[in-house]
Amino acid sequence: MDWDGIAQMVGEYDKYQMLMVWLVFVPAHLSFGPHYYEQLFMSITPYYWCDPSASNLSSAPKDTSKVTTEQTPVSPGSRGQCWVTYSNISNSEEVNNLDPNRSRMRTSDHVTLACTNGYVYDRSWLHSDESIVTAWDLVCDRSWFVPLTMTLFLVGCLFGQCLCLFVAHRYGRRKPFFIFLGAQCVVGVVTAFAPDFSSFTILRFFMGTTVPGVLSSPSALAREIVGSPYRVKIWFVSTAARSLGVLLLAPIAVLIRDWTLLSLTTSLPFVAFFFYWWVLPESPPWLITRGRFQETGRLLCNISQTNGKNISPDFIVSLKRKFRIETALQDGSTKKAEPTLLNLFYTPNLCRKTLLIMSIWLLNSTSFVGLTYYAFEIDEHVNLNYFLACCAEFLGVILPLCFLHQSSRRCSVVASSTISGVLLLALLSPSLGSKSSKTLFFLSKLTVSTCHTMLPVWTVEQMPIVLKESALGLGEITGQLGLLLLPTIMYFLREWGISNLYKSQCVLRHAMMKQKNGILKNRGPQPQSPILSLLRRQEVLRRNSDCDIELNTDQQSCPEPPTETVIVTVL
Numbered sequence: 001m002d003w004d005g006i007a008q009m010v011g012e013y014d015k016y017q018m019l020m021v022w023l024v025f026v027p028a029h030l031s032f033g034p035h036y037y038e039q040l041f042m043s044i045t046p047y048y049w050c051d052p053s054a055s056n057l058s059s060a061p062k063d064t065s066k067v068t069t070e071q072t073p074v075s076p077g078s079r080g081q082c083w084v085t086y087s088n089i090s091n092s093e094e095v096n097n098l099d100p101n102r103s104r105m106r107t108s109d110h111v112t113l114a115c116t117n118g119y120v121y122d123r124s125w126l127h128s129d130e131s132i133v134t135a136w137d138l139v140c141d142r143s144w145f146v147p148l149t150m151t152l153f154l155v156g157c158l159f160g161q162c163l164c165l166f167v168a169h170r171y172g173r174r175k176p177f178f179i180f181l182g183a184q185c186v187v188g189v190v191t192a193f194a195p196d197f198s199s200f201t202i203l204r205f206f207m208g209t210t211v212p213g214v215l216s217s218p219s220a221l222a223r224e225i226v227g228s229p230y231r232v233k234i235w236f237v238s239t240a241a242r243s244l245g246v247l248l249l250a251p252i253a254v255l256i257r258d259w260t261l262l263s264l265t266t267s268l269p270f271v272a273f274f275f276y277w278w279v280l281p282e283s284p285p286w287l288i289t290r291g292r293f294q295e296t297g298r299l300l301c302n303i304s305q306t307n308g309k310n311i312s313p314d315f316i317v318s319l320k321r322k323f324r325i326e327t328a329l330q331d332g333s334t335k336k337a338e339p340t341l342l343n344l345f346y347t348p349n350l351c352r353k354t355l356l357i358m359s360i361w362l363l364n365s366t367s368f369v370g371l372t373y374y375a376f377e378i379d380e381h382v383n384l385n386y387f388l389a390c391c392a393e394f395l396g397v398i399l400p401l402c403f404l405h406q407s408s409r410r411c412s413v414v415a416s417s418t419i420s421g422v423l424l425l426a427l428l429s430p431s432l433g434s435k436s437s438k439t440l441f442f443l444s445k446l447t448v449s450t451c452h453t454m455l456p457v458w459t460v461e462q463m464p465i466v467l468k469e470s471a472l473g474l475g476e477i478t479g480q481l482g483l484l485l486l487p488t489i490m491y492f493l494r495e496w497g498i499s500n501l502y503k504s505q506c507v508l509r510h511a512m513m514k515q516k517n518g519i520l521k522n523r524g525p526q527p528q529s530p531i532l533s534l535l536r537r538q539e540v541l542r543r544n545s546d547c548d549i550e551l552n553t554d555q556q557s558c559p560e561p562p563t564e565t566v567i568v569t570v571l
Contacts, residue, residue, distance in 0.1 A: 003285040004228050006319075010300055011307035012227025019306075021222050021234065024276055026241040028177075028218035031273070033246030033390075034266035035184065035211055039153065039204065040376055040386075041249075042259040043146045045133045047122040049081045050115035082115055082140035115140065125380075129258035136197045143495075147487035149201045154487070156208025158480040164213045165473055172290075173217045173224075174282045180213030181273055188267025192260040215242065224283045225303075232404070232457055239453055240397040246372075247390035254383050291327075293320045339466045341474055350467075357459050357471060358478045360413070365479030366486060367420065368452045371445045373490050378437060385438070392442050396449020409458040413451055420447035 011017065121134050132138060138145045160180075167176045187207045194200040219238040223231045249266070256262050287296040297316035304311050344354040372393075375385035400412060423444040427437065456472055463471040 003224075003288060006284070006288075006300070007227040009311060009315075010304040010309050013230045014307035014309075016303045016306035017226050017230075020225060020279075020281070021237065024280060025218040025222040026237065028273060028276070029215065029238060029241035030245040030248055031181075031184070031266075031270045032211060032215045032242050033244075034249045034252065035188070035207060036157075037246060037249055037372065037386075038253075038262055038266050039150055040373065041253040041257070041382075042132050042262060043138070043149075044125075044131050044376070044382065045139065045143075045146075046124075046126060046131075048119045048139055050083070051118040051120050126257055129261075131257075131259050132197070132200065135259070138197070144491060145197060145201075147491040149197075149204050150487035151484060152201055153204045153208040154480070154483045156205040157211055158477070158484070160209035160212040161216075161477055161480055163209065164216050167213070168216070168220070172282050172286045173221050174280055176213055177217035177280070178274065178277065180210045180217075181270070184210035184214055185267050185271050188263055192263040192267075221281070221283055224285055225281065233401070235457065236397060236401045236404075236453065240394065240401075243390070243394040243397055243449075247387075247394060250383065250387045250390055253386070288319075288323070291323060293323070339470055341470055343467055344463075344471060344474065350463075353462055354471065354474070357462065357475055360417070360455065361459075361475040361479045362482040364417070364448065364451050364455055366482040367424070368448050369483055370486050370490070371441070371448060373486065374441070377490070377494060378441065379434065385441070388438065388442050389445050392445035393449045396446050397453050399446075400450055400453050409454060409461060412454045413458050416447045416451035416454065420444055420451065423447060 119137055119139060126134065132149075133146065136142075136145075164176065164180075167179075184207065187203055187210065191200060191203040191207065194203055219235075219242075222234050222238055226234055252265055253262065256265050281299055281302075282295065284296065284299060287293075287299065293316055296319070300311065300316070303309075343350075345351045372386070372389050375389045376382050378385050403412070423440055426432075427440050427444065432440070456475070459471055459475050460468045
């Protein structure tokens with residue numbers, strides 16, 4: 001049954017579709033951003049140090065002026081100190097009986113201990129509020145708990161993506177939307193009252209399973225109720241609405257910094273979406289393929305009346321008769337199997353295209369989400385950096401829409417991918433300042449978002465009609481697989497890579513300035529050619545040998561060979 005032919009009779013994009021897209025489907029996308037990125041604000045780590053007033057040593061000095069904190073952090077990228085040194089310890093027996101896992105260095109009069117009795121946090125940003133890091137002391141040897149929770153959340157998103165594809169095929173679009181929405185609101189409220197870190201981690205996993213279901217249903221419905229000429233533009237509208245939801249989290253995080261209130265704020269307002277129960281339609285193509293013609297008739301009558309179109313009363317009867325004839329013909333002949341993911345690898349050409357699409361989805365999705373994560377690592381202005389990332393993501397949707405018909409899909413994907421790669425490499429330059437780094441970060445996020453917006457459209461157009469949805473689903477799942485390692489990568493970059501990169505930039509800048517000063521001031525001897533130096537050395541040795549032969553006849557001593565310093569420059 002061809003839905004596009006039916007859509008031409010009832011209206012492809014008229015009053016009914018406009019009302020549903022702009023008043024129902026677009027607002028339904030807003031819940032994605034707050035739930036997907038809220039943990040980045042929940043897990044902000046302020047500067048911290050050991051609490052010198054708390055110690056299990058009975059002989060520890062009561063005077064805190066005698067207590068000094070070690071200046072070297074536990075790791076190059078740490079935001080605090082994980083060891084404290086107690087001086088003037090008189091009870092050496094108690095020092096010797098300390099747990100070796102807790103003690104780092106022991107002498108007769110002082111001991112260096114791990115911060116097992118609490119931390120003091122910099123409250124200049126959080127004030128009296130709490131993040132999950134300050135609430136459960138997720139620092140030092142417990143700092144890896146934060147990327148673990150984020151990884152489990154992304155695992156839940158991957159599981160929810162696969163579950164959503166199965167549920168949508170079996171139960172349509174309407175009911176799964178409200179089921180996932182209800183689960184999302186309940187899990188968000190319960191997360192705010194999580195008693196410990198283990199409960200919080202489990203709840204974040206279940207939150208991840210609900211995010212794809214709430215997002216995919218309105219996005220698919222928006223494309224399925226319009227005609228084929230408008231589906232690409234509706235896809236851009238849905239992507240822009242999702243980016244607005246990501247941007248919505250920026251002012252919320254500025255006003256609400258406590259992680260419990262943030263969880264409640266990003267969950268309770270979306271309960272209002274249950275009022276869509278009376279207006280949200282089911283997918284017309286899904287109803288037709290399932291043979292549910294009574295519901296299809298009511299929906300088509302509603303669409304035609306709202307759009308001012310007239311359909312004959314016998315239209316649904318003829319539609320039902322046509323469906324039965326097609327079903328009988330399929331039952332009498334060899335029934336074709338439904339396309340699966342394996343069909344994407346059936347021929348060498350399809351296999352090559354599928355592998356190329358999977359690799360692009362993997363790299364683009366990782367860089368797209370990874371740049372948003374990186375906004376929290378640039379400097380301490382996390383709200384400003386996140387706002388810049390959101391603005392770049394939104395502009396990355398608007399720009400392709402403006403040049404949709406002026407350039408091909410392939411050129412857009414290749415150009416945006418190449419430019420973003422060059423900009424990301426430029427971020428490693430040691431001569432960048434703070435403003436230059438943020439500018440390159442913004443442009444990188446803009447170009448990656450442009451590619452991320454065009455990628456689904458290009459993917460669908462590369463495949464046969466019967467494999468379009470399978471290719472798109474496989475691309476989205478591949479992108480989710482690439483995100484699973486992202487929190488771990490960012491954790492190790494933070495602990496060992498990013499801070500060392502900053503240090504190496506300072507060293508390189510100092511070396512460049514030193515070299516520049518040496519060139520301008522002409523300090524030291526100039527490098528000589530190794531070949532000329534070798535020839536001069538041979539000439540000196542020849543003269544010395546001649547001098548040794550005539551030593552018996554000439555009583556004068558031979559002159560000492562000149563001392564020569566050879567400086568070889570290796571390029």
